[in-house]
Amino acid sequence: MNTATGNQSTTALGQHGLRSREKLARIPVKIVPVSAGDVGGLPKPPWLHARPMMSETIAEMAAILRAHRLHSVCEEAMCPNIGECFAQRTATFMIMGGICTRRCAFCDVAHGRPEPLDAEEPERLADAVAALGLRYVVITSVDRDDLRDGGAGHFVRCIALIRKRVPGIRVEVLTPDFRGRIDRALAAFETTWPEVFNHNVETVPSLYRAARAGAHYEGSLELLARVKRSSRHVVTKSGLMVGLGETDDELLRTMRDIRAHDVDILTLGQYLAPSRFHMPVRRYIPPDAFDALREEGLKLGFREVVAGPLVRSSYHADEVARLGA
Numbered sequence: 001m002n003t004a005t006g007n008q009s010t011t012a013l014g015q016h017g018l019r020s021r022e023k024l025a026r027i028p029v030k031i032v033p034v035s036a037g038d039v040g041g042l043p044k045p046p047w048l049h050a051r052p053m054m055s056e057t058i059a060e061m062a063a064i065l066r067a068h069r070l071h072s073v074c075e076e077a078m079c080p081n082i083g084e085c086f087a088q089r090t091a092t093f094m095i096m097g098g099i100c101t102r103r104c105a106f107c108d109v110a111h112g113r114p115e116p117l118d119a120e121e122p123e124r125l126a127d128a129v130a131a132l133g134l135r136y137v138v139i140t141s142v143d144r145d146d147l148r149d150g151g152a153g154h155f156v157r158c159i160a161l162i163r164k165r166v167p168g169i170r171v172e173v174l175t176p177d178f179r180g181r182i183d184r185a186l187a188a189f190e191t192t193w194p195e196v197f198n199h200n201v202e203t204v205p206s207l208y209r210a211a212r213a214g215a216h217y218e219g220s221l222e223l224l225a226r227v228k229r230s231s232r233h234v235v236t237k238s239g240l241m242v243g244l245g246e247t248d249d250e251l252l253r254t255m256r257d258i259r260a261h262d263v264d265i266l267t268l269g270q271y272l273a274p275s276r277f278h279m280p281v282r283r284y285i286p287p288d289a290f291d292a293l294r295e296e297g298l299k300l301g302f303r304e305v306v307a308g309p310l311v312r313s314s315y316h317a318d319e320v321a322r323l324g325a
């Protein structure tokens with residue numbers, strides 16, 4: 001959902017792509033950087049602190065990922081829950097490389113020209129899942145607007161090989177919006193659906209041009225609705241960040257829109273700016289307000305709503321999937 005990396009100057013077409021200031025230099029709504037050293041623009045409140053990272057556990061999990069030449073969104077996005085999740089032997093794998101074709105102003109996954117798909121990646125991913133002894137796995141990816149199906153076929157190959165390697169495992173995917181490629185993407189998934197299909201709407205429609213350049217609010221809702229129509233047994237899921245400048249009324253209207261498109265599970269978490277060059281944090285939402293949002297979401301008919309300052313899309317994903325099934 002949210003990333004947190006510092007400013008890192010790299011080349012646009014190189015292996016690491018562009019980040020921070022360089023990445024966001026050409027977005028349609030320009031961002032005025034906050035003062036140096038003041039990441040996010042507002043001081044963090046006392047309740048917004050992740051559990052301390054356990055360096056040995058993180059190093060061990062990272063070593064397994066490196067041995068299989070895999071990315072995790074936990075690392076790429078510097079998720080605040082990385083210590084807790086790695087300690088529980090859970091991770092969200094990021095496939096199709098570490099270079100994204102989009103320049104979202106809330107995210108600092110590198111932007112540039114991606115490398116061709118690695119045909120051996122699904123096999124390595126399945127091996128890593130088996131080596132870690134996982135029974136529930138989350139797979140996400142960068143946006144791949146360069147591919148005819150947006151990478152949907154690669155998702156499907158990963159799901160199929162993981163299930164072959166680890167019988168009985170449950171799979172959740174967190175996909176891009178497959179902009180302009182929804183028909184091809186859904187045709188690919190028709191052969192192999194995950195247990196949970198997650199796509200994040202991310203923010204309210206009035207902030208899309210600033211936050212999600214190249215994405216369309218209605219397109220994200222359409223994807224989620226069409227997944228449910230295509231396979232009723234698949235649990236659908238979406239997520240929103242708060243604190244980018246939305247109003248309470250806008251947030252509630254967006255929650256209603258998501259539920260109206262037959263989404264089963266909703267996650268809500270506090271936006272944290274990756275650097276002073278990204279969209280600044282406009283407000284911090286206290287824990288009791290997140291509790292109230294959860295209650296509103298349950299009243300709207302979501303099977304499960306997970307809301308809290310440090311909640312991210314894949315936070316306790318296995319437990320949430322059981323509650324929302």
